[in-house]
Amino acid sequence: xxxVALNNxxxxxxxxxxxxxxxxxxxxxxxxxxxxxNNIDKYYSxxxxxxxxxxxxxxxxxxxxxxxxxxxxxxxVETPSLRPGWEVVATFTLFLxxxxxxxxxxxxxxxxxxxxxxxxxxxxxxxxxIHNKAFSDAVNGYxxxxxxxxxxxxxxxxxxxxxxxxxxxxxxxxxxxxxxWKIEDFxxxxxxxxxxxxxxxxxxxxxxxxYPNGKGNGTGTHLSLFLALAEPASLSPGSKIxxxxxxxxxxxxxxxxxxxxxxxxxxxxxxxxxxxxxxxxDYFYLPKNGLLVKGxxxxxxxxxxxGVADVA
Numbered sequence: 296x297x298x299v300a301l302n303n304x305x306x307x308x309x310x311x312x313x314x315x316x317x318x319x320x321x322x323x324x325x326x327x328x329x330x331x332x333n334n335i336d337k338y339y340s341x342x343x344x345x346x347x348x349x350x351x352x353x354x355x356x357x358x359x360x361x362x363x364x365x366x367x368x369x370x371x372v373e374t375p376s377l378r379p380g381w382e383v384v385a386t387f388t389l390f391l392x393x394x395x396x397x398x399x400x401x402x403x404x405x406x407x408x409x410x411x412x413x414x415x416x417x418x419x420x421x422x423x424x425i426h427n428k429a430f431s432d433a434v435n436g437y438x439x440x441x442x443x444x445x446x447x448x449x450x451x452x453x454x455x456x457x458x459x460x461x462x463x464x465x466x467x468x469x470x471x472x473x474x475x476w477k478i479e480d481f482x483x484x485x486x487x488x489x490x491x492x493x494x495x496x497x498x499x500x501x502x503x504x505x506y507p508n509g510k511g512n513g514t515g516t517h518l519s520l521f522l523a524l525a526e527p528a529s530l531s532p533g534s535k536i537x538x539x540x541x542x543x544x545x546x547x548x549x550x551x552x553x554x555x556x557x558x559x560x561x562x563x564x565x566x567x568x569x570x571x572x573x574x575x576x577d578y579f580y581l582p583k584n585g586l587l588v589k590g591x592x593x594x595x596x597x598x599x600x601x602g603v604a605d606v607a
Contacts, residue, residue: 317446368420390446395436521569533606548585
């Protein structure tokens with residue numbers, strides 16, 4: 296027997312009688328009346344796969360918006376594994392077995408355009424799938440000896456994954472943050488590098504890095520200084536911070552401070568910036584310059600964040 300169209304009680308809903316069973320999933324419910332007696336407003340079936348995605352049938356015995364109807368829906372599951380911005384358009388048909396005639400009442404969307412499943416809308420279906428009187432009447436064969444069989448077919452029309460998006464926020468009234476790092480017993484420093492305690496600058500944590508005997512092309516001849524993100528892993532990949540900063544070696548005797556100033560983008564993959572040849576070791580060690588006094592020196596960092604670019 297070919298598919299037979301029925302009169303539709305709702306605009307946009309297409310009903311057929313079909314000999315063909317559902318392709319993707321069926322669920323049989325025994326003692327259907329006990330769902331209501333046990334206050335089960337919605338029954339979620341087990342998962343099934345269709346079109347590369349996971350789904351469930353949702354059956355509401357007492358209806359959603361119209362209590363005299365039985366409601367049936369299709370729900371998408373396991374969506375956290377999908378990338379942000381995902382969107383799936385699917386056409387689907389829901390089935391109800393006529394156990395007397397061995398055919399199916401099928402209910403679908405008459406537009407044929409499909410429904411958009413996304414993070415804010417994981418469930419689509421039919422509030423008025425079938426009137427409870429028609430469903431319960433044994434003559435119709437849908438509920439026989441308190442048992443019934445539902446089914447579903449799902450076909451993917453379109454899949455959309457939004458590309459990465461970047462938002463740059465420039466800061467109109469940027470605030471400047473300062474931190475001073477005092478180092479005592481400089482002569483006893485025996486590691487290649489030393490770092491200050493982390494300090495706050497905007498919504499981020501920073502630290503000063505010092506290489507007493509230099510780094511890179513400054514090794515052996517210069518003291519090297521850098522500003523660095525203390526927690527670079529906290530930045531999402533692709534996000535960046537535009538920073539104006541000054542690193543200042545304080546003159547503890549005469550106030551003739553040595554300063555280096557720069558503007559740089561800081562990334563998780565590029566979390567530090569500064570100078571490998573910040574100041575020559577010969578000049579630093581001269582007592583008359585006031586940079587190293589009784590084995591102590593002080594380094595000041597000044598930070599102004601002018602912009603933040605976030606990637607989603």
